[in-house]
Amino acid sequence: MNLDPALLARIxxxxxxxxxxIFPTISIGLAMFLAITEGLWLKTKDPLYLQxxxxxxxxxxxxxxxxxVTGIVxxxxxxxxxxxxxxxxxxxxxxxxxxxxLTSFFLEAGFLGIxxxxxxxxGPRLHFLATCxxxxxxxxxxxxxxxxxxxxxxxxxxxxxxxxxxxxDWLKVVVNPSWLYRLPHMLAAAxxxxxxxxxxxxxxxxxxxxxxxFGRRTxxxxxxxxxxxxxxxxxxxDILYQKMLQLQxxxxxxxxxxxxxxxxxxxxxxxxxxPDQEHQRNRFALGTPVLGSIGLTHSLDGRxxxxxxxxxxxxxxxxxxxxxxxVMYGIAIIMFGVAVASLWLRWQRRLxxxxxxxxxxxxxxxxxxxxxxxxxxxxxTGRQPWVIYGILRTIxxxxxxxxxxxLSSLIAFVCIYGLFGTSFVLFAFRIIRRGPQDALxxxxxxxxxxxNPVPAE
Amino acid sequence: xxxSAASVWRSIGxxxxxxxxxxxxxxxxxxxxxxxxxxxxxxxxxxAVFIFRLPQDQETRP
Numbered sequence: 001m002n003l004d005p006a007l008l009a010r011i012x013x014x015x016x017x018x019x020x021x022i023f024p025t026i027s028i029g030l031a032m033f034l035a036i037t038e039g040l041w042l043k044t045k046d047p048l049y050l051q052x053x054x055x056x057x058x059x060x061x062x063x064x065x066x067x068x069v070t071g072i073v074x075x076x077x078x079x080x081x082x083x084x085x086x087x088x089x090x091x092x093x094x095x096x097x098x099x100x101x102l103t104s105f106f107l108e109a110g111f112l113g114i115x116x117x118x119x120x121x122x123g124p125r126l127h128f129l130a131t132c133x134x135x136x137x138x139x140x141x142x143x144x145x146x147x148x149x150x151x152x153x154x155x156x157x158x159x160x161x162x163x164x165x166x167x168x169d170w171l172k173v174v175v176n177p178s179w180l181y182r183l184p185h186m187l188a189a190a191x192x193x194x195x196x197x198x199x200x201x202x203x204x205x206x207x208x209x210x211x212x213x214f215g216r217r218t219x220x221x222x223x224x225x226x227x228x229x230x231x232x233x234x235x236x237x238d239i240l241y242q243k244m245l246q247l248q249x250x251x252x253x254x255x256x257x258x259x260x261x262x263x264x265x266x267x268x269x270x271x272x273x274x275p276d277q278e279h280q281r282n283r284f285a286l287g288t289p290v291l292g293s294i295g296l297t298h299s300l301d302g303r304x305x306x307x308x309x310x311x312x313x314x315x316x317x318x319x320x321x322x323x324x325x326x327v328m329y330g331i332a333i334i335m336f337g338v339a340v341a342s343l344w345l346r347w348q349r350r351l352x353x354x355x356x357x358x359x360x361x362x363x364x365x366x367x368x369x370x371x372x373x374x375x376x377x378x379x380x381t382g383r384q385p386w387v388i389y390g391i392l393r394t395i396x397x398x399x400x401x402x403x404x405x406x407l408s409s410l411i412a413f414v415c416i417y418g419l420f421g422t423s424f425v426l427f428a429f430r431i432i433r434r435g436p437q438d439a440l441x442x443x444x445x446x447x448x449x450x451x452n453p454v455p456a457e
Numbered sequence: 458x459x460x461s462a463a464s465v466w467r468s469i470g471x472x473x474x475x476x477x478x479x480x481x482x483x484x485x486x487x488x489x490x491x492x493x494x495x496x497x498x499x500x501x502x503x504x505a506v507f508i509f510r511l512p513q514d515q516e517t518r519p
Contacts, residue, residue: 294488340478
């Protein structure tokens with residue numbers, strides 16, 4: 001059997017980065033949630049906040065660990081599987097990855113130990129500072145990675161000289177045309193992921209009648225954060241969409257499932273399509289009439305541009321882009337609906353007492369992760385066939401590595417990551433099943449440097 | 458069967474909230490322009506913060 005090394009390299013990177021992105025998304029979201037919760041504890045002295053903090057700290061630590069380990073693998077893959085990309089783009093990408101290490105990793109490394117193990121050893125204010133610094137570190141990490149990835153999407157501030165990228169303006173490389181729009185979109189996605197995770201676990205406790213005070217507080221906090229964040233995210237997402245229409249029209253043409261240069265008027269909004277890339281048409285399409293014009297052109301009769309506007313050799317594969325977008329957008333609409341429902345139930349004072357809604361929150365627990373994965377599939381498959389948009393094709397970036405070496409390492413990654421993923425899920429469920437510690441015990445955590453536990457109040 | 462006033466309200470309420478939610482959604486995604494979407498987002502957040510402050514019943518019901 002003849003295996004294509006380029007395809008294997010892409011599958012391997014796609015698999016490892018898909019697995020990786022789950023964990024930073026969770027840890028960025030939970031880090032901010034933990035900082036807010038600990039801040040509320042310090043302000044109110046309500047031991048329930050400390051109980052919530054201690055409970056989620058364990059799950060955060062696991063997500064953080066898996067995220068770091070699987071992230072390191074990616075930088076090695078750049079060199080091993082995409083050496084020509086590293087060779088060409090190293091002068092631009094390398095410093096940004098290095099700056100991520102210097103700013104966020106060093107910050108996190110300095111304070112993570114205090115955050116995880118310092119509850120008994122340092123004072124509450126220093127511990128709160130450590131939590132805030134770790135949350136800031138995760139935010140900085142996301143900023144640098146988004147900057148590097150956005151530069152690959154919309155490269156700027158460089159010249160290509162003899163096949164190598166030469167940076168002419170660092171500010172334009174870092175603050176490239178899409179970064180300012182994609183960064184808040186990704187951060188909001190991570191915070192929404194954390195919010196639904198927290199609300200879902202709280203709802204599970206309420207349905208079981210266990211840890212009821214903990215469940216009520218986390219459902220309240222999770223749905224409150226999610227409500228504000230998802231509305232903001234929809235707003236940010238629409239602005240990003242309009243920007244990407246200018247910067248990467250082929251991606252957005254593929255994302256909407258239209259082939260003809262101009263769609264009919266009014267344009268439908270497609271929910272399901274079966275694209276036929278070879279014949280540049282859809283074999284099947286199911287959509288809502290007029291909604292495409294309203295949502296995409298903000299008019300009742302606007303036309304939408306299709307993928308035939310892009311030459312065939314520069315087109316992304318429509319199926320991946322379309323369904324990546326639909327998964328992200330579809331889940332976002334459901335999240336918005338859940339947010340509105342939570343507002344209605346709060347208004348009715350039935351937020352903690354309506355079982356169907358609590359069940360819905362449990363189902364929505366992983367929704368942020370799934371939406372984030374959909375969004376990244378949209379971003380990455382929509383950039384194809386380029387690895388650096390308009391400059392370097394993915395096929396030209398692959399290392400001359402034998403297919404069997406790539407296949408064997410791919411199998412190894414699937415096995416090892418399967419073990420990682422299973423362990424994470426099992427341990428997370430164990431923590432959740434065991435439940436939060438007793439609130440009264442949670443009050444006895446902060447201590448002076450002498451190490452003797454004292455009540456927090 | 459004649460529905461009681463309470464059950465009518467219970468039926469109308471979620472429908473009204475859904476319609477309001479859809480209106481908010483379309484406004485926030487910029488259908489009526491950027492300035493309208495910013496104003497709608499601010500209104501949505503202000504309404505949400507107001508509602509967050511309401512106390513909740515404590516007993517779960519089906």
